[in-house]
Amino acid sequence: MSVRKQATIKIVIRLAALALILLVCNWTYTRYFWKSDLDKHAEMLLELLEIQDTSDVLYFGESSNFSYNPEKDSLQDRISDFISYHYPDLNFGTINSSAYHMGIYLPLVKQITSERVKTIIVTLNLRTFDQAAIHSELESALQKKACMYEPRPPLVNRALMSLKLYDHTPAIERSRKMWEEWTYDTLKSDSFSFPAPTIKRWCELTKFPDSNGVENIEKRQLADHYIKAYAFIIDEENPRLKDMDALAKVAHDKGINLVFNLLAENTEYADSLVGPNLVHLMRQNANFLIRRFRDPKVMVVNNLELVPGWDYTDQKWTTEHYSQYGRQIIAKNVAEQMQIFLGAEYFVAQDIK
Amino acid sequence: MYYLLPSKWRWVLLLAASYFFYGYWKVEFLSLIVFSTVLDYFLAQKIHSSQNQWARRIFLLCSIAGNLGVLFIFKYLVLFLPEVDPMMVNVAASESPIMGTIKHAIHFSIPVGISFYTFQTMSYTIDVFFKRINPEKHLGRFAVFVSFFPQLVAGPIERFSHLQPQLKSAAKFGYSNLQNAFRLMLYGFFLKMCIADNLSPISDLVFDDPGLYGSGATLTGVLAFGFQIYADFAGYSLIAQGAALALGIHLIDNFKTPYWSKNISEFWHRWHISLSTWFRDYLYIPLGGNRVKQWRWAINIMLVFTISGFWHGANWTFLIWGGIHGALFLFERYGEKIVPLRTNSNRFIQGSRILKTFLLVQLAWIFFRSRSTEKSLTILKNIFRGETAESLSIEPVVLLLFAIFFVSDVILYNKRFDRWIDKFQWPLRWSIYAVLIFCILAFAGHFNHPFIYFQF
Numbered sequence: 001m002s003v004r005k006q007a008t009i010k011i012v013i014r015l016a017a018l019a020l021i022l023l024v025c026n027w028t029y030t031r032y033f034w035k036s037d038l039d040k041h042a043e044m045l046l047e048l049l050e051i052q053d054t055s056d057v058l059y060f061g062e063s064s065n066f067s068y069n070p071e072k073d074s075l076q077d078r079i080s081d082f083i084s085y086h087y088p089d090l091n092f093g094t095i096n097s098s099a100y101h102m103g104i105y106l107p108l109v110k111q112i113t114s115e116r117v118k119t120i121i122v123t124l125n126l127r128t129f130d131q132a133a134i135h136s137e138l139e140s141a142l143q144k145k146a147c148m149y150e151p152r153p154p155l156v157n158r159a160l161m162s163l164k165l166y167d168h169t170p171a172i173e174r175s176r177k178m179w180e181e182w183t184y185d186t187l188k189s190d191s192f193s194f195p196a197p198t199i200k201r202w203c204e205l206t207k208f209p210d211s212n213g214v215e216n217i218e219k220r221q222l223a224d225h226y227i228k229a230y231a232f233i234i235d236e237e238n239p240r241l242k243d244m245d246a247l248a249k250v251a252h253d254k255g256i257n258l259v260f261n262l263l264a265e266n267t268e269y270a271d272s273l274v275g276p277n278l279v280h281l282m283r284q285n286a287n288f289l290i291r292r293f294r295d296p297k298v299m300v301v302n303n304l305e306l307v308p309g310w311d312y313t314d315q316k317w318t319t320e321h322y323s324q325y326g327r328q329i330i331a332k333n334v335a336e337q338m339q340i341f342l343g344a345e346y347f348v349a350q351d352i353k
Numbered sequence: 354m355y356y357l358l359p360s361k362w363r364w365v366l367l368l369a370a371s372y373f374f375y376g377y378w379k380v381e382f383l384s385l386i387v388f389s390t391v392l393d394y395f396l397a398q399k400i401h402s403s404q405n406q407w408a409r410r411i412f413l414l415c416s417i418a419g420n421l422g423v424l425f426i427f428k429y430l431v432l433f434l435p436e437v438d439p440m441m442v443n444v445a446a447s448e449s450p451i452m453g454t455i456k457h458a459i460h461f462s463i464p465v466g467i468s469f470y471t472f473q474t475m476s477y478t479i480d481v482f483f484k485r486i487n488p489e490k491h492l493g494r495f496a497v498f499v500s501f502f503p504q505l506v507a508g509p510i511e512r513f514s515h516l517q518p519q520l521k522s523a524a525k526f527g528y529s530n531l532q533n534a535f536r537l538m539l540y541g542f543f544l545k546m547c548i549a550d551n552l553s554p555i556s557d558l559v560f561d562d563p564g565l566y567g568s569g570a571t572l573t574g575v576l577a578f579g580f581q582i583y584a585d586f587a588g589y590s591l592i593a594q595g596a597a598l599a600l601g602i603h604l605i606d607n608f609k610t611p612y613w614s615k616n617i618s619e620f621w622h623r624w625h626i627s628l629s630t631w632f633r634d635y636l637y638i639p640l641g642g643n644r645v646k647q648w649r650w651a652i653n654i655m656l657v658f659t660i661s662g663f664w665h666g667a668n669w670t671f672l673i674w675g676g677i678h679g680a681l682f683l684f685e686r687y688g689e690k691i692v693p694l695r696t697n698s699n700r701f702i703q704g705s706r707i708l709k710t711f712l713l714v715q716l717a718w719i720f721f722r723s724r725s726t727e728k729s730l731t732i733l734k735n736i737f738r739g740e741t742a743e744s745l746s747i748e749p750v751v752l753l754l755f756a757i758f759f760v761s762d763v764i765l766y767n768k769r770f771d772r773w774i775d776k777f778q779w780p781l782r783w784s785i786y787a788v789l790i791f792c793i794l795a796f797a798g799h800f801n802h803p804f805i806y807f808q809f
Contacts, residue, residue, distance in 0.1 A: 007528040017783060018790075025791045033795055041799070144799070155794050162546060162797035 026155040034154045041161065042148035044095050044108060052114040055093030057342075059083065060105045061123045063098045064263050067321035069313045075324050079261075082331030083121070085349040087342060099138050101128045102243035107149035109250050119257040119341050121334065122247065125320045126265055126282055126304070127229045129240045131199075135178040137171035144168070182228060189233045192284060195277055202227050206274060222316055223273045229318045230270065230278055234285050244289075248298050257341040260293060260300040261334050262286060263320040268309035301337045303330045355600055360523035364497045367520070367600075371502035375466070382464040385423055390492075390499045392419045393474040397481045397488035409482060416478040420471040428463050432667040466506035468664055472631055474499050477513045479635055486514050494521060503596035507589050507806040509607040509627035516602070524601030534599035536771035541591030543789045548758045549585035549805075550798025551751045552577040558745060560722050563731045570745040571735040578722050579715040583612065584758065585805045586625065591770070610766045612714070615706040617681045620714060632661050655679040665721070670729060674720040681713055750796055757792070 038046040052058065059065070059080035068076045084092035095108065105122050112120070127133055147166040148157050160166070187194040187202070196202035203224040208216040234241055244260070251258035267279045282304065290300045307326040314321055322330065332349075339346045358366055376383045396416040403409050477498070480486045489495040498517050504510075559566055559574025566574065590607035597604045611623035621629045640653045655676065662675015716733070723729040765773055774782055 004526075007526070010528060011531075021783075021787045021790055022794075025787070025794055028791065029795045159794045159797070162550070162794075162799050164799075 022155075026153050029155045029158065030153075034158075037154075037158060038148065042145050044097050044100075044145070045111060045149050048093075048095055048108055048111060051093035051095075052112055052117055054091055054116070055114070056090040056116060056118055057084070057087070057092045058112070058117055058120045059092060059094045059123075060100070060108065060120065061094065061096050061261075062100045064123060064125070064320040064322070065094070065096055067313060067319075068327070069323035073324040077324075077327070079123075079327045079331050079334075080121070082328050082349075083335045083338075086332070086335035086347050087338075087345045088347050089345050090342065099136075099142065101133065101142075102240050102247060104142050104146050104149070106243050106247050106250065107146050107151065109247055109254075110151045111149065112254060112256065117256060119259065119338065120251065121259040121261050121338075123261045123263055124240075124244070125263040126285055127318060127320075129234050129238055129285070130229050130232055131178045131181045132228055134239055135174040135181075137174055139174065140166075140168045140171070187231065187233070192233065192281055194231070199228055199231050202231060219273065226270050226274050226278060226318060230265070230282050230285075232285070233281075234288055241292075244293065248293060248295070252295075252297060256297070258293075258298045259334065259338055259341075260289070260298075261330070262289060262300050262302050262304060264303045264305065264307035264322070264326065264330060265320065266307075266309050266312050266315075266318065267305050269312075269316070297341070299337065299340065301334045303333055306330060306333060356524075356526040360521075364491075364494045364520065367497045367501065368493060371497065371500040371505060374502040375500060375505060378465055385427070385464050385467065386470060386500055387496075389420055389423065389471055389474050390496045392416065393478050393499075394489070394492050394495050397478050398490075400478065400481050401488045413478060413482045417475060420475050424467060424471050427467055429667045469508050469510055470499055470505060472628075472664075473510050476510070476631060476635060480513060489513075489517065501597070501602075503593040503600075503602075504604055507586070507593070508625075509590060509593065509605050510631050511604060511627070515605065519602045522601075527601060530598050530601055533771035533775075534595040534597075536595070536774055537591045537598065537769075538595030539786060539789050539793075540770040541588045541593075541595060542793050544584040544588030544591065544758070546588075546797035547754045547792045549581045549588060550800065551754060551796070552581040552584070553798065554800055555745060555747060555751075556581055556722065559732070560728070563723075563728055563735055565743045566735060566745070567743065568736055568738055570743060571732055573745050573747075575715055575719055575732065575736065579612075579718050580755070580758070582718065582721075582805055583608075589806065606769065610762055612711050612762070613707055613766055614710050615703065616685050616710055617678060617713070618685065620710060621678070621682075628661065628664070632657050636660065651683055654683055658682065668724060670720045670723055670726060673726065673729075674717055677717045677720065681717070754792060754796060757788075 035046065048058075061078075061080060065078045065080055078094065078096075080092055080094045080096075084090070102122070102124060109120060109122075143166040144161060147161045150157055152160075182199040184198065186197050187199065188197075194202065196205050206220070206223045206227065208219040208223070210216060232238075236242075248258055265282060267282060270282070271279045286300075286302055286304045290302055293300045306329055307322055309315075311323050311326040312319070312321065313323055335346065335349075355363060355366060372383060372386075375386060393416050396412045396419075399412045400409050400416075403412065477486075481488050489498065494517070497520055498511075498513060501511075501516065501520065556574050556578035559571055560578065563571065587608040594604045594606070605627055607626050609623040609626070611620050614620040614623055637653060637657045640656070641649065642653070643650055645653065658679030659672050659675040662671045662673070662678070665671045665674075716736075719732050720726070720729045723732065761770075774785060777785075
């Protein structure tokens with residue numbers, strides 16, 4: 001046998017041995033170490049694995065679900081709890097973690113294997129589509145979790161996490177991109193006329209002089225913040241839209257009903273600060289999402305202007321945190337619209353307080 | 354692909370791979386390595402062909418000035434500039450890409466490997482000047498010597514006479530080379546990913562906020578860094594050696610279990626060997642070595658150590674670190690003259706000397722790792738203060754990994770992993786491979802920690 005042939009056989013045998021080692025390693029890791037790693041790095045997956053077999057409906061939410069007003073609220077129930085009161089014969093499971101978005105829910109939804117889960121509710125807010133959210137400094141940490149959530153052999157996920165094979169762009173690079181988009185990206189739409197060509201320019205045009213011509217700095221900062229949060233047109237290039245499309249496909253492939261819970265934003269305050277242009281733009285984006293995800297098994301529940309301004313726990317900044325009333329009416333709206341999927345189970349729950 | 358190519362065309366593949374490897378991080382910094390390559394290629398030709406000794410000296414000075422100039426601008430200039438807000442540099446980059454890139458590089462990102470390849474090319478022109486070697490006539494092959502990807506970013510710093518003949522030779526595929534390459538890389542990845550990356554969060558806690566921790570925790574953090582940097586750098590060197598060996602090229606050993614050294618001199622014969630020999634051959638010996646008067650020799654030693662410290666980074670703490678090693682070296686040498694040490698000392702004395710050297714090196718690392726002398730002194734004070742403040746918790750897995758590493762370092766005293774493991778039968782060999790592979794895949798550190806020496 002030639003030297004080359006001998007070497008080839010040796011290499012093939014060793015590759016086979018390596019493959020066997022990897023299989024044994026994966027089994028050992030999954031059996032003895034995976035759960036503790038999930039607890040440390042990917043706690044939501046652990047929670048999903050624990051609750052999916054006993055849940056008919058899964059609610060994926062972030063801080064909007066569990067924030068409450070300690071001064072006003074008599075009930076601290078979550079939005080998902082209020083929804084579940086309308087479906088008392090169904091078990092609701094909740095996956096809750098702050099700052100999660102569609103891109104992080106996607107791998108979690110892929111991990112649903114339980115035949116019992118028939119419907120999932122996924123929260124989204126308009127701000128998740130803006131530059132600040134897409135280039136958030138939290139994103140690297142979230143992508144690290146998403147790496148562990150992917151439906152791959154556990155040891156592969158652990159190794160990929162160690163090798164940092166996920167988007168771990170440094171915070172300074174993210175803020176640079178965000179700044180560039182605010183400064184240079186042109187705001188354009190066939191259906192909407194922007195007051196300025198760029199976000200930076202729009203912010204510069206928005207002023208709040210008092211009777212002596214002195215600028216109100218606080219209002220100016222808030223107006224800037226609202227413009228940066230909501231001044232965009234959702235288009236095909238938006239990564240969150242792509243995540244939504246992917247999530248809808250996964251749900252469709254699994255035969256699961258999908259409800260996108262479009263959360264309420266403080267449009268009253270946005271109108272008073274920036275003007276009707278911004279609110280009109282927000283409505284346009286919401287309607288775009290509703291039209292796009294209209295399918296026998298997918299829907300967007302529009303709560304955009306449902307919650308009055310006085311109900312928000314944070315009266316000024318753009319957070320989707322509601323007092324009891326806000327959480328209840330959002331839950332009622334979602335539950336009513338879900339009758340399309342779960343009609344027979346619907347129950348008219350107690351009055352909203 | 355490499356072995357399928359005729360040997361006369363392999364340089365093309367190596368050069369393309371090396372430039373792609375380097376440019377993948379930041380393509381604009383390729384221009385620096387090309388500049389160094391072209392500069393030294395032509396200057397070496399001039400040095401070799403010129404008969405006039407003054408002209409040869411001028412060409413050599415141009416080479417040294419060119420390489421050190423690039424190093425100064427991109428690595429050391431920031432030391433003399435005021436601090437800049439990163440966002441303002443981002444603004445500058447957006448308004449003028451070229452100026453912005455330069456500003457960003459000066460303030461925030463040193464071109465990877467710049468300290469290594471500039472020293473490698475300088476050694477080439479210096480060797481040509483002293484007629485130790487003839488210059489390479491082929492620009493492409495010379496470019497491969499400068500940019501050979503396994504050792505481009507963090508060494509070992511190779512000599513032309515050692516590396517170039519191998520790059521030019523028609524190396525045939527060797528199964529044993531491939532086997533040893535796998536072994537070296539496997540152990541290298543274990544050191545880097547399992548040891549260095551798991552120890553770094555521990556040392557970071559202490560070095561980022563030294564005031565919080567008591568004696569025990571501070572000492573733990575310091576020791577953690579000492580082993581982190583060893584595992585990190587030795588791991589990288591092994592990976593580089595393995596990658597080169599897969600191509601039939603033998604790079605020099607850069608580490609030889611340095612923490613078992615009995616004195617500082619021996620430590621520098623075992624730690625970052627390619628750098629210490631570079632400074633010995635191109636700075637210490639030209640300054641006169643030990644063939645000068647005592648006082649001059651002592652100055653030479655201090656100069657070489659402080660400059661080698663400064664080579665590591667643009668911070669005065671690196672100077673101090675180098676100076677400490679120089680002072681310890683001199684102290685030991687003069688101490689031996691007063692109290693000669695027997696070479697056949699018993700094990701207890703040998704062990705004490707090893708422990709003494711180890712602890713001194715660890716204390717010196719404090720200045721290497723801290724970014725300010727104030728923090729360094731705070732850490733030193735904390736170690737000796739004896740107070741118990743905040744403590745550190747270390748995961749059992751990390752302790753287990755460290756134990757494996759410690760035992761392997763004992764076993765591998767003066768041995769290389771690939772040669773050591775070769776003497777075992779395949780069941781034991783493959784069991785060791787399996788354990789290392791499992792540790793790498795299951796327990797590797799997951800925080801964002803690039804190779805430490807990439808920043809130099």
